[in-house]
Amino acid sequence: MDPNESAVSVPKEPAAAPQTFTRQKIFRATSEGDASKLDGLLDFLLAHDKKLTSPEFSDGKTALLNALLHLKNGKNDTIQVLLDIAEATGDLEKLVNTPYTDPYYKGQTALHVAIERRSFDHVKLLVEKGADMQAKATGRFFQYDAAGEGFYFGELPLSMAACTNQLDIVLFLLENPHRGVDVTDKDSRGNTVLHALAIIADNMEENTEEVTQIYDQILICHSKSVEAPGVDLEAIRNNQGLTPLKLTAKLGRVKLFKHLLQREFEDAATRPLSRKFTEWVYGPVHSSLYDTSFLDTNEPNSVLELLVFGSAIPNRPAMLRVEPLNSLLEQKWDKYAAKLFLINFLVYMTYMVIFTSVAFRREQGVPPFPVEGTVPGILHLSGELISLIGAAYFFYKGVISFVISPPNIKALYVDGYGEILYFLQGSILLISAAMYGCGLKHYIGPAVISLVLGWINTLHYSGGFKKLGIYHIMMQRMILGDFLRFLCIYAVFLFGFSAAILVLIEDAPHEHDEGWSSDLSIFSHLGETTLDLFGITIGMGTLHFPGHIACKDVFYFLLILYVILTHILLLTMLIAVMGRTVDRISTDSEDIWKLQRALAILNMERLLPRWLRTKLISRVAMTLRFGGGKQEPRKFFRVEEINWKKWRSDLSNVHREDPESNMMRLEMYGGNKRSELWNLQPLLGRLRGWNHTELINDP
Incomplete structure (x- = not known):
């Protein structure tokens, strides 16, 4: 190729366009x-x-x-x-x-x-x-x-x-x-x-x-x-x-x-993060110290109050069985709650005797009646005032109870209906007092209903005795369960057959055959018919055959059918179902009884002055301090329990430590007394019984 000849240029490919991203x-x-x-x-x-x-x-x-x-x-x-x-x-x-x-x-x-x-x-x-x-x-x-x-x-x-x-x-x-x-x-x-x-x-x-x-x-x-120092994560x-x-x-x-x-x-x-400390072990017997922080009623909204008053909380009885809550409630009962419960019972019985005496000595006529200046008259007036004050107290107590724990069906089945009955007792008597003040002579009706409720409410105090308390719990649960369902079904039959039979009754008798009664009060109106049929159901009624029936054959059929459905079928089924219910609920009736007794304990505590309540609570726990005073003192509760699955053959204090050690030294303060956890009590002196639970009182 001629060097002078210009070279043909080869065109280059265009560069790729930059990539675009979306x-x-x-x-x-x-x-x-x-x-x-x-x-x-x-x-x-x-x-x-x-x-x-x-x-x-x-x-x-x-x-x-x-x-x-x-x-x-x-x-x-x-x-x-x-x-x-x-x-x-x-x-x-x-x-x-x-x-x-x-x-x-x-x-x-x-x-x-x-x-x-x-x-x-x-x-x-x-x-x-x-x-x-x-x-x-x-x-x-x-x-x-x-x-x-x-x-x-x-x-x-x-x-x-x-x-x-x-x-x-x-x-x-x-x-x-x-x-x-x-x-x-x-x-x-x-x-x-x-x-x-x-x-x-x-x-x-x-x-x-x-x-x-x-x-x-x-x-x-x-x-x-x-x-971490100074910050308690579980206290947030x-x-x-x-x-x-x-x-x-x-x-x-x-x-x-x-x-x-x-x-x-x-x-x-x-x-120190533990809430339980094993103090000593002897065979299957364990002596443990439980931290009561957030548990007892010495602080607002405590665990005990949440469980006892929280009617919507599931597994309440099971959680109250957990130590130390179980032993804590037992100790409260033994130390002071049983005595307060007895005093409340005596006061309530005195009130009911006064209320009953006043009801017996009522005057005839249109109220209000003038006050007699005699001693009996003054005593009668005093009894009426005491009855009225008691009614006002029960009304107020019921309102407060409903505010704290609103009643519901589930709560009634577990907690019982005692608070509701007390509330009704007070409310109805206050209504009777208002009717008395307005000059209505029928004021005695609500008064006697309140009187009946008052005596029924004495069953509340059966909770102080285990056998009676469990029996009362079973009654409550059967009334709110099987018996309530029975009443709903029975009411349908009773009203339906009463209305049907009443329709067959004519205004005036047309024939007086042998065996038929001409008593016009028999099946004369719906209330009388219902009462007569109810008596037949429970076997206390008499088969009356009024002569003024429009269709005798239909009357026979209805009466026989009613007896079969109610007296034979419903009552027999109720007895069978209630028997099965007793077997089923007997296993957890003791837990429900303990729950209701815990409710009584906390209610009694709330009625006490704060200074007295604090003093009583402090007597069931002891104050311990960790780490030479670096942390706030904690309240502990001693429980002796048996664990057959965990057996130790050595007789020793499990947590015996060097008293100079700051890591696990627990100091108890009270007056001039001071002792270490590893030397709180002589071991052999603590073994008083396999199931015994005991505490060290805070001096």
């Missing part, structure tokens, strides 16, 4: 987990001065949230790519912590999603990248409501990990070196992670084991943290004023409740 394209890549489809995304963002958190790349959730929602076998290669891109654009922390904006999932962050997907690796990665561990998911989906919709886990990431039984993630969040988690933080309901665990707990064995393990680990980790109250223990009681989580009351750590470092 929200749909990015979300498609993250949904598929294909990191190659994100090649060039960083250059695109830098060229257009945009970030992954820009509005055009979000539809209520970010690409990172979308990627975490599409994990496959716990992996999605686009997650690391997105984090690297965000770090390069200076938007890492914002991307990690940008929450859902949709109202249904509002507040949910990438950390929440990683925990929900049970991906420990991604949780660790997000925390390392600056994830906010106090972010709250407050959308409708995370707000459990009364209808059972939604999924409540406490809103916080730690609560979600705890409530979904991910102990490894819980421990990582608590102990990771990157950033600490505030265990005392509350959600929108005021619940901490411990409250959330109480809510999701049930009474199944597997669930209880998981929840208690995580609950204890959170307490242990919190006690080791630098923020939610928006309802409930601690985790109180919330557990209110929700009826009986197995978790038992664990919390009887929690005992053997390790010296964590032993």
Whole structure:
């Protein structure tokens, strides 16, 4: 080729146009987990001065949230790519912590999603990248409501990990070196992670084991943290004023409740977190000290008050059987409640004698009657005033009781109807007094009804005796159960047959055959007919055949059918059903009796002056202090119990420690007396009986 000849230039291919990324394209890549489809995304963002958190790349959730929602076998290669891109654009922390904006999932962050997907690796990665561990998911989906919709886990990431039984993630969040988690933080309901665990707990064995393990680990980790001194995690109250223990009681989580009351750590470092301390063991006999914090009535809204007055709480009798509540109530009864109960009984019987005497000595005529100046007249007036004051007291007491614990069908079946009967007794007598003041001579009707109710209410005091109390409980439950259902069915038959027979009765008799009565009072009106048929049902009536019946054959048929359906069928069935009910409820009648006796104990305590109530309560517990006075003193209650499944052959104080040790030294203060836990009482002097329960009185 001639060198002077100009070379023919070959045209070059045009450079590829820069790749364009849209929200749909990015979300498609993250949904598929294909990191190659994100090649060039960083250059695109830098060229257009945009970030992954820009509005055009979000539809209520970010690409990172979308990627975490599409994990496959716990992996999605686009997650690391997105984090690297965000770090390069200076938007890492914002991307990690940008929450859902949709109202249904509002507040949910990438950390929440990683925990929900049970991906420990991604949780660790997000925390390392600056994830906010106090972010709250407050959308409708995370707000459990009364209808059972939604999924409540406490809103916080730690609560979600705890409530979904991910102990490894819980421990990582608590102990990771990157950033600490505030265990005392509350959600929108005021619940901490411990409250959330109480809510999701049930009474199944597997669930209880998981929840208690995580609950204890959170307490242990919190006690080791630098923020722990002076902060009692179990003393934090939610928006309802409930601690985790109180919330557990209110929700009826009986197995978790038992664990919390009887929690005992053997390790010296964590032993102060225990609520139970084994003082000594001799064979199967254990002497234990139980922490009474939040339990007794010396503080408002205590566990005892929640259980006893909480008529809607499930498993109430079972929770009151748990130590130390069972022994605490027994001790209250033995120490002072039994005496107060006897005094109340004597006062009430005196009132009923006065009320009955006044009712017997009523005057005839139209009230009000003039007051006689004689001694009998003055005594009669005094008796009327005492009766009226008693009625006003019962009315007031009933109103207060209904405000504290509104009555419902379930509460009546367990708590009984004693408070309602007292309320009716007082109310009806007040109505009678108002009728007396208005000059109505029929005032005596309500008065005698109140008198009957008053004597029926004396059965309330049978609760002071176990045999009578259980018998009374069984009567209550049968009346509110089988007998009430029987009355509903029987009322239909009684009214229906009474109306039918009354229709057959003519206004005047037309024939007087032999064997037929001409007494016009027989089946003369609906009330008389109903009463006659009721007498036939219970076998106390007489078969009368009035002569003024329009159709004798139909009358025969109705009367025979009524006897078959009521006297033979219904009554026989009632007896059989009630017999079966007695066998069924006899097993838990003792628990119901204990519950009603506990109700009586707390009601009597409320009537006492505060100073006297505090003094009586302090006599059933002793004050101990941990760690040489570094913590507030705690009230403890001693219970001696037998555990045949746990036998120790050594005769020793289980927690005998070096008295100079500050880790497990318990000091009891009272007057000039001071003793260590390892030397509270001579051991042999404590063994008085296999089932004996005893306390050390606070001097």
